[in-house]
Amino acid sequence: MLTVNHLTKSYDGEKMSLTDVSFSVRPGEVTVIIGPSGAGKTTILRSINQLIRDDDGEILFDDTDMRQLNRRQLRQARCRIGMIFQNYNLIEPLTAIENVLHGCLGTKSNLAGIFSMYRNREKEEALQLLQKVGLGEFAYQQCRNLSGGQKQRVGIARALMQRPKIILCDEPIASLDPKSTVTVMDILRDLAVNDGISVLINLHQVDIARKYADHVIGINNGQVVFDNRAKLLSDVAIANIYQKNVNTEGSLVHEF
Incomplete structure (x- = not known):
């Protein structure tokens, strides 16, 4: 599904954001990336779909x-x-x-996109997907009037x-x-288990990672320091x- 090999990224040719990062994401699993702020978690996700350009390595998606x-x-x-953002990235008046x-x-031409030329089956599918995430009754409400959990x-x-x-989720909760955190994470977990979609999530909440992840990748200072179940x-x-x-006393979860 997705394999990252020896990914390296620097800024201004000096400060290393990622150093020799390698990992794999299995089909139909939830993989969570955890680590301190500034460790490189978001850089990894944005490199995967090439929203930012890395310096070296491989990002193999479907080979x-x-x-x-x-x-x-x-x-x-x-x-x-798919991509899910911390700040939702919705057009609020719509x-x-x-x-x-x-x-x-x-999948549409520029002209069709500019003039919102959608087929009836696409509109029906969009409504079905809103129903799938529990928002069928909010389909025609402006997003500016929705709560944070509903927006997500x-x-x-x-x-x-x-x-x-695959769905890449950058700090979705x-x-x-x-x-709302439980609702969103339950949906993401269901997509992996029942729909076979791979889900890769950046999180700060270690307790949530332990509860929902199949696999965890730990990042510190741009390097992989944990890669296991x-x-x-x-x-x-x-x-x-x-x-x-x-x-x-044991648990450190509350510290993060």
Whole structure:
């Protein structure tokens, strides 16, 4: 599905953001990347779909190196890679269903996109996806009137409109309350388990990673320091990822 090999990224040719990062994401699994702020988690996600350009390495998606694609090929590849953002990236004055329909813009001509020329089946699919994330009754409400958790679910529906093989989630619950956090994470987990979509998530919440992840990647200072099944994410491993001391009482989860 997705394999990253020896990925390296620097800024201004000096400061290293990523150093020799390698990992794989399996089909139908939730993989969570954890690590301190500034460790390089967002840089990894944005490198995968080439929103930013890295310096060296391989990013193999369906056995194709994303780094070697031309503009047309990259657009086609991105159609199969959903993206969910911390700040939702919705057009607030538009309705929920209009935002979801934007998920199919990558397959439409520029003219069709500019004039919102959607087929009836696309509109029906967008409504079904909103129902799938529990927002069918909010389909025609402006997104500016939705809560943060509802906005993030619109973002998930928009990503699903692409019919993706993988969804990249950049801090999707950072701005959400506990109830909305559970709702969003339950949906993402369900997409992996029941729909076979690979889900790669950046998180700060270690307890959430332990609960929902199949696999965890720990990043510190742009390097992979943990790459294993979630059940093996011990307090000692967490301490190594975050460069913290293990206390005598055990759990470090609350510190992060």
